[in-house]
Amino acid sequence: MRQLMLSVIVLLLAPIDAVRAATDPLALLGAHQGRWLGSLALPDGRTIHSGIDVFTRADQSVWASYASPDRDAYDIPVARIRAAGDRVELELPFATVRLAWLEHHFNGEWIQNGTSTPLELHEVDDFPRKHRPQDPVRPFPYREQTLAIAAGNDVTLGATLTVPNRRGRPSAVILVPGSGPQTRDEDGGGHRTFAVLADQLARQGIAVLRYDKRGVSRSTGDYAQHTQKELADDLLAVARALRARKQFGRVGLIGHSEGSMIAAAVVARDRQAADFVVSLEGVGLPGDAMIALQDKAYAADQGARGADLDRLMDYVHRYYGIILAQPDPKARIAALHAYLDGLDPRDKALVEKFNMNVGTLSLEQAADPALRALLLVDSQQDWRVVRCPVLALNGALDHQVPPESLDAIVAALHEGGNTHTQSAVLPSINHMLQTAQSGAEDEYAQIEQTIASAVVRRIVAFVNNPH
Secondary structure, eight states: OOOOOOOOOOOOOOOOOHHHHHHOHHHHHHTTOEEEEEEEEOTTSOEEEEEEEEEEOTTSOEEEEEEEGGGTEEEEEOOEEEEETTEEEEEOSSOEEEEEEETTEEEEEEEETTEEEEEEEEEESSOOOOOOTTSOOSSOSEEEEEEEEEOSTTOEEEEEEEEESOSSOOOEEEEEOOSSSOOTTOEETTEEHHHHHHHHHHTTTOEEEEEOOTTSTTOOSOGGGOOHHHHHHHHHHHHHHHHHTOOOSOEEEEEETHHHHHHHHHHHHOGGGOSEEEEESOOOSBHHHHHHHHHHHHHHHTTOOHHHHHHHHHHHHHHHHHHHHOOSHHHHHHHHHHHHHTOOHHHHHHHHHTTOSSGGGSHHHHTOHHHHHHHHOBHHHHHHTOOSOEEEEEETTOSSSOTHHHHHHHHHHHHTTOOOEEEEEETTBOTTSOBOSSOOGGGGGGOSOSSOHHHHHHHHHHHHOOO
16 A cells, blocks of 8 residues: 566767757757756755656657655656746656756756745766665676567557576566556665566576556656556566567566556466466455555554554545545545545544555545556456466565465465465565565665565576476
């Protein structure tokens, strides 16, 4: 809930006419591709680093994303780019960045909640990032290729294919990210989980393809309006593109969190899409039950117990019931406002005390079509028709997708007659595949390890012998 091939192309930009750059926002950005960083003053007196990454997407169009290095947040999607007089406006989910070019830098302003704050951006080689011990370090015993993969609805996905420096036809896997606007590296908490996993698998002779979600980083499309079906469409396009290369032996899917649900949906639709599936902290319950289970774990992490926890869960079920009952977004929000306005004062106090009005319990996400679609999904139906070998792993300390979900995956596979199923609950492993102490979300960034070796060993052994 809280956030659950083309060769590399060098784009040679011709000089852009100054008049065109002043009236065409993409021309202005296209003339100044790179990473731009500045300091943003907050209302409480603090300053944080804020940056804009200007780049060429997989379809060769110019676009941008936002970065907040102090918060370990990168590649936050820009929803819209438009001209505003002689300036360019980048619309973010929570603010607008307005930029003008001044000789060697961008002179801009940050506009949020009706307040404008100056933001001057200068070019940097890269945004500052935390270094983690498992981050890939050159020289690599593999080669990487940048891909552009055509998906549905004119979406082009940016991806990276990692191929070991070995002869023959290695097995290949596609990494399917979890919920949220994930890049091919699955950044989070100062970690790049998929970049590290791809590195470690390639060093064991396994080829890896990983991709940016639609509307994120180098992929085109509108992330804000995506549905789970579209994510499955994208994965199916990626799987077919990888198969078409005819350079690999077995091809499998490795889904993390919501990504396992997407993987199951794809294999249920097209049995030729993959020879095996690995589910990591995967979803095996109906969407509404899964999210409610996550909310319960979150409330408990916040300190809710006994009668307080029961009252909060009653609130959660009623809240999601309203979302399910109202297909129209405007009617949905109106009904939720009415429910919240009439909430018992004791319940209202509990919601505020235990911070149960964020994530999927926020009005902002209630209007999102992806949330209602997720609540309606029953992944057990997909798992029941998956016939290929499956490895399902969950961490004993996963608070976002508790081990009950693993039981549901295994039960559905067995109900469908799948006799090639392996599963395990791994001790001391959290949702982000790290060796943890508590499993709480605020622990992710504190742990130096990106992915536990026990997880990688289980994956490698299964990929090499899925039967």
